[in-house]
Amino acid sequence: MGQFSYLGVLLFIFLATFLLEVVLKARVWQKFRRLFLTIVPVVLAMTLWDWYAIINDHWYFNDVLTSGLIIFNFLPIEELLFFIFVPIASLLTFEAVRSIKKESVPGEKL
Amino acid sequence: MTYLQIALIYIAIALLLDFVILKTYVLKLKLFWLSYSIVLFFQFLTNGVLTGFLIVTYNPEILIGSGEYLTNRPPLIGDGRLFFAPMEDVLFGFSMIVFTISLWVYFGRRGIQKEPVSGPPPKWWPKGGWYGTK
Numbered sequence: 001m002g003q004f005s006y007l008g009v010l011l012f013i014f015l016a017t018f019l020l021e022v023v024l025k026a027r028v029w030q031k032f033r034r035l036f037l038t039i040v041p042v043v044l045a046m047t048l049w050d051w052y053a054i055i056n057d058h059w060y061f062n063d064v065l066t067s068g069l070i071i072f073n074f075l076p077i078e079e080l081l082f083f084i085f086v087p088i089a090s091l092l093t094f095e096a097v098r099s100i101k102k103e104s105v106p107g108e109k110l
Numbered sequence: 111m112t113y114l115q116i117a118l119i120y121i122a123i124a125l126l127l128d129f130v131i132l133k134t135y136v137l138k139l140k141l142f143w144l145s146y147s148i149v150l151f152f153q154f155l156t157n158g159v160l161t162g163f164l165i166v167t168y169n170p171e172i173l174i175g176s177g178e179y180l181t182n183r184p185p186l187i188g189d190g191r192l193f194f195a196p197m198e199d200v201l202f203g204f205s206m207i208v209f210t211i212s213l214w215v216y217f218g219r220r221g222i223q224k225e226p227v228s229g230p231p232p233k234w235w236p237k238g239g240w241y242g243t244k
Contacts, residue, residue: 006165009156016152024231031223038213045123047208049116055177058172060180065165086203087210089152094145094211099229103141 005065006078010085017089028088028093039087046083047075117201124208132182140165142211146204153203154193160188174198225241 020026045069053059054074061076069077128137136142160166164184170178174197175190184191192200218224 005163006160009159009165013152013156025229027226027228034214034217034223035218037222038210041213042206042209045120045209049120049202052116053113056172057169059168062167063166065163065212083206087206088142090145090149090210091214092209093148094141094214095228097145097148098141098227100231100235101141101144102229105234 002064003067006076007067007081010081013089014085017092018094020092024091024099025098026099028091028095035088038091039073039084042087042089043080043083047080048094050075050079050083113168113196114197115199117198117205120205121201122206124212128208128212132212134212134215134219136211136215137208145211146207149207150200153199154195156174157195157203158193158200160195161191161199168196234241 008053018029021029054106061078066078071077071080121194125137127149129133164179164181164183167180170176173190175184177184177189178213
């Protein structure tokens with residue numbers, strides 16, 4: 001079970017924020033094309049940092065507490081998922097707060 | 111480069127993106143800072159699990175903190191740590207969130223899936239929020 005520890009944290013982040021999509025009508029997942037365009041550059045930028053940090057021994061991932069699935073020879077699958085789901089969680093928070101406060105962003109009608 | 115140095119470069123890029131390149135000015139929005147404070151709380155919580163249980167460990171040479179916590183739990187607060195995680199993680203998360211919100215607002219402004227906007231909240235949600243109106 002230990003190898004699912006990091007994945008478990010990610011699952012918590014996904015489930016807790018998906019509630020905002022449903023309950024507070026954040027409508028982030030619903031706008032999938034806009035979400036995709038937003039997330040791709042973020043994933044690339046953060047993976048670049050992670051790549052530099054991993055090859056230069058800045059940080060390490062626990063062999064026992066991660067799945068051990070590595071992509072492109074350096075990136076644990078959990079890190080890639082982190083760079084996808086944490087930005088989405090922050091967008092859901094942003095849009096949920098916007099829904100409650102009924103505030104608009106300049107240039108965007110609410 | 112140290113963790114702090116890279117983090118400062120990323121913060122600079124995030125500011126450049128928001129204020130110069132995309133001109134989204136999300137950092138001037140109260141809405142952004144309110145959302146960010148919620149995100150930061152959950153960052154401390156989830157990142158505390160990742161670092162407190164040593165799922166992710168750090169080379170002390172690149173950190174502000176000096177201690178080596180590769181096999182033992184780092185302090186909750188102290189020695190460059192904030193809720194077990196390196197203080198620099200706050201900058202890491204902040205730059206990632208500014209990138210994200212800025213790009214999201216930018217694409218919305220360009221007319222990409224601008225509608226339907228979020229909300230309104232469900233009927234049972236109190237009208238003045240949970241803390242009443244001002």
